[in-house]
Amino acid sequence: MSHLHIPDGIIPPLWLALGFLVTGLMLALALRNVRDADSARRLPRLGIVAALMLIGMMAEIAVIGYHINLSVLAGILLGPWLGFIAAFLVNLILALFGHGGITVIGLNSLIIGSETILGWAVFRALTRNLNPRASAALTVVSTLALSTTLMLGIIALTQTQPALQFGGPESDAPLFQFELLPDKAQAISQIDLARFAQFVYFFGAIGWILEAVFTALVVGFFARVRPDLLASGARVVAAKENHFGTRAD
Template identity: 35%
Template sequence: YLLTIVILFIIGRRNKWREMRLKIPLLGVTTSLMLFGMSLPLGFIPFHVNLATFAGILLGPGLGFIASFISVFFLSLIGHGGITMVGINSLTVGIEAVAAGFLSVRLARYFRKHFRFSVALTTVISLVLSIGFIVAVIVLSTVYNVGEAFQLQTGLELTSVGLRNFLIIIFVIALVGISIETLITIWVINFIKSVRPDILER
């Protein structure tokens, strides 16, 4: 919670209020899409298409993190994740948005003639960072015997399986989840680029 609050405070200080105010409608729409994606599990795997990378690409790292926090907070009010998990879940989802916000601009410039590839690469890297963070937290929390408090979005407990099997399960889940979210993000961003390319300009 403390780290999340500090990050939100820094974002508020670094972003000019006037510029943020102009993007509030876009922030609202993006947050709504994230809420929709997060509330619909894929069913066959414990993975949610949270669209955080989409938020980061569209809004930038700062507002992308804010959108992640708002989405996680509202979902916690209806029992998705729980109010005590808002801080850690905001960091987990926010990592995707922040990474995507920074990477999208740089990769789009580097791969100017391959826009879809730059979006795909941005999404994959951002999701890998986020999943890596989840795995690290679960492993560390198990070492310090607080595993139940850090099950996060995976629904897995490291104590119930060996470390090797746990990593294999995570790899398979991540591979499927990343593939699905990458395809969705490419489609949505490419659609926005075709109808309102000015929205993507930062």
């Protein structure tokens, strides 16, 4: 839910380009960081986790307009960098199938990618004092609340306003003119951010709890039968930290 279910042509092109640019930089960083780490096993696990996210994102809870992302679980299982790559892959495939705009892939990857990175870091910190189930549940709720705020921040920052960036039905702006909220456009139409935030936080909170329960149960199961899977994400980073001669815990 915490990614932009916005069709193509609504967010101004400059922000879309910035989204792709930052995502490209993050991907380059991710690829650099996973180059040496666990290379023989990374591809199958990446594929399975990304496919699991894909299934989660395709099964929507129609009543509240929510679908689970499983991005925190991806961060826990893959670590931050492979998790970010998984987020990009999932957004790319979803866009190919018409779910979410193809031009929004960059921004969406940043939002979902932030969930995998934050999820991995928060889970790693919480498991020092809490059991895996409780850690996973708390991680999901806190991470999704943060990433939803990030999504709202992006909408506020881009001053998203349908149609008007390229000259809306009542605008006489030329075709490729880009303006940040011209007064006229602002008066005509824009997304009421406060109202949008109310909707998103209210319905989103229900979804966060569902996703937290689900993730906690799955993590609890892995903790019992394959605890090595939960630690592996941390190990990928630890190996890289050692590679640069820094301390890894």
